[in-house]
Structures are given as structure tokens and as C-alpha cells.
Amino acid sequence: MSQTITPELRAWIVQQAQAGCTPESVLQAMLQAGWQESVALDAMEAVLEAHLGAVAAQDATARAAAARTVARAAAGAHAAERAVTGRGVARPYLDLSGSPRAIDLGDRVVTVHVSLRRPRLAVLGNLLSAEECDALIQAAQPRLKRSRTVQTRTGGEELNADRTSDGMFFRRGETPLIQRIEARLSRLVHWPVENGEGLQVLRYGPGAEYKPHYDYFDPNAAGTARICERGGQRVATIVMYLNEPQRGGGTTFPDVGLEVMPQRGHAVFFAYDRPEPATQTLHGGAPVLEGEKWVATKWLREGEFTV
């Protein structure tokens, strides 16, 4: 069957939500009708969120009650997704309900440029100031070494031919600047500072790249259990751009043909609620063609990452 969201399907989903049907039962009905699970979940979320937006634009009296019902259903769609996929736990997320152009984090107003459902991804602007970017580069520069990647085969670290950048890690909370940025990221994605790994800074020279990879640890690799003793799996990534190479160096997402261009102070957030390719979070740093590229990466774990 065709897996597109028709106007009839939209109307039916909204009707079910307004009639008080549980999101689980709506989802079950869609699965029985032959919908693929991921498409059904996307459809439910998309329709309910869009409906919520439309309701908010209508007159005030009808608005409040209808919005409450549909908001409950939209929240339920997330819950249904977690139930169906065996994920009973919270994950880092951006609050993009109502399609905001900007998110006020208290000390900074971050702009929202692109949001994607699958992979769960957002491109953000103004996450770091130019001064913060420069300060991170300055502090990282003397500590750079050829990048190593965590080796899931053994649980140790090794040089990796797929990754030709230089890198270093700050300790979590290492300096007031790092503390400020970590607290901001925590507010952005509703995730405890303690669940974050130390901030990693990478420098790519001309020709350097990071071939497409997943940030989660391969569940089938022998070393993964050991790595996950400290904080569990990785569940989300925030890549922050600290400068702008002249050409090349975008962050690519081959499953969806997306390339995010490095802009100083901007960032790409993506989340993977299970360690599976179905999350479509395969990504890489494309070769830098001219100039240098600097990024800071924050990896978020399921639980507290002990430093």
C-alpha cells in the first residue's frame, strides 16, 4: 500500500485523538491496516502537531480545550513510540512544539533553522558566541593529538584511518567556560549535565575527514559492554561548529542526503533512541577542501557518565 499521509488519514487521526482514543490504540489500528510502524508513528506525530498549530491560530475559547486534548495525544504518540519499540525511558530532545524560530535558553537565544523527524535532527544557530568559539579553539590547540576512536572490539581506544582529524577532550566542568556551555546544552536538550561525556574538540586540516559512522556503540561488538559500564549507551550528539572552512567539511547524513554546512556558532543536534541503523543517524565529516575546520562535539549518554 502507499505509505503517504492522505487528507482522510489526517482527519481520521485528529478525530481519534479528539474522541479520546489512546495513542496506542490508534497506532495498533494503523499497523493492522498495513502501515509500517515508523511511517505510522511519523504520521501521528506530524498530524497532531500540525493540528495543534492550526488550533492555536483559531479563536481563543475553542483553542484551549482542543489544544489540551491534542497535546495529550501528541505526547501520547511519543509514549506509544517508546512502548512499541521497548523504550520506556526519556531521551534528550529539543522542544520544538509550536515550531519556534528561536529557543530562549536564558543566557542565549538559539535560532532553529532546520528540524527533521527521521533522523531526529535539528540545525541550530547562535548556540555559541564567536568569543566562546575562539576561546575553545585557543584552549584546545596545545592539547591536540591525532584523533583516536573508542574501539568497540576491545573497549580501548585506537588510531583510526577513517578519522584523520586531530582531537582532544576537556574534562566535564573543566573551566568556567566549559561549565557554562555544558549547562546551556543541558537546558537545550533537557538532559542532565552529568550524562554528558567531556567536550571533544576536533581540528580537520585540508583533506581531513571523518568517514560516515554511528556515534552509538555497536551492540554486537565485544567491547561495548565494558564501554557502557560508564553511563550506558550514547543517545544523542551535538556537533558545534567553531569556525568556517573555506570549502568542504560539511556534516553529512548519507541516509537522508543531508549536508550541514559549518557556520561558526551553529550546531547540529541529532538523537538516536536505540543503537540501530533504523535511526538513520549515519553521519560523517566530509573532507575539508580548503582551510581548516574546528568542531566541538558533546556526546550524551543514557545515564550518568562518571568522570
Ligand SMILES: O=C(O)CCC(=O)C(=O)O
Ligand atoms: O566533524 C563533523 O562534522 C562530525 C563530527 C562527528 O561525527 C563526531 O564528532 O562524532
Ligand SMILES: [Fe+2]
Ligand atoms: Fe560522529
